[in-house]
């Protein structure tokens with residue numbers, strides 16, 4: 010379990026309690042929100058917490074906008090290199106599928122996933138969607154995990170029903186269309202527009218929970234942790 014973000018209802022009563030990510034039960038995450046809603050900021054916090062709290066955890070960081078880290082790291086890929094990072098993670102997955110017994114925690118972080126998809130030729134986009142669907146369906150038993158950040162989350166970007174393999178963190182005021190791609194009617198009603206760094210967590214079968222992303226006191230430390238996780 011990883012401490013993620015504060016539970017808003019408790020925070021309003023002065024209690025700092027975290028929503029915890031049970032990554033064995035909910036292997037993959039999608040952080041969805043309009044521009045400026047604080048997705049990349051929240052993703053940095055999440056990555057740093059993973060590195061801090063899960064021993065030997067390793068990160069594959071794909072950052073299409075090239076803005077998450079101030080410097081490079083062996084498993085950090087920006088802009089045009091994102092495909093290399095995606096392929097590198099898929100190789101580890103293939104290797105485990107073929108019998109490598111290593112089950113240490115691995116996470117693929119892909120910020121701006123849909124923007125990256127739309128930067129490709131159509132055929133390539135379809136191929137990536139297919140491979141991503143395979144990852145989303147199968148990584149759990151290998152203790153591998155995928156976390157995607159995106160402004161738009163329409164179901165068509167998650168083919169073969171793979172959207173059901175994602176737990177969603179909605180931040181700010183995502184479009185109704187995006188919310189309805191992941192939430193049922195009743196859930197979607199409960200997911201109200203909120204401000205920057207605020208939103209709702211939707212884990213399968215549970216009512217949406219209001220969350221508040223903390224403010225980072227020491228950004229350098231957060232970035233150091235991510236670099237460590239993308240290097241070790």
Ligand SMILES: Nc1ncnc2c1ncn2[C@@H]1O[C@H](COP(=O)(O)OP(=O)(O)OP(=O)(O)O)[C@@H](O)[C@H]1O
Nearest residue numbers: 043044045046047048049050051160206222223224
């Ligand atoms: N929880 C927070 N506390 C304080 N500042 C925040 C918080 N979340 C975001 N910010 C600030 O708000 C701005 C926008 O955040 P961020 O870049 O994470 O948004 P985004 O959703 O990734 O936007 P885009 O889709 O354009 O990439 C940044 O300057 C960031 O530092």
Ligand SMILES: [Mg+2]
Nearest residue numbers: 048049050120
């Ligand atoms: Mg961003």
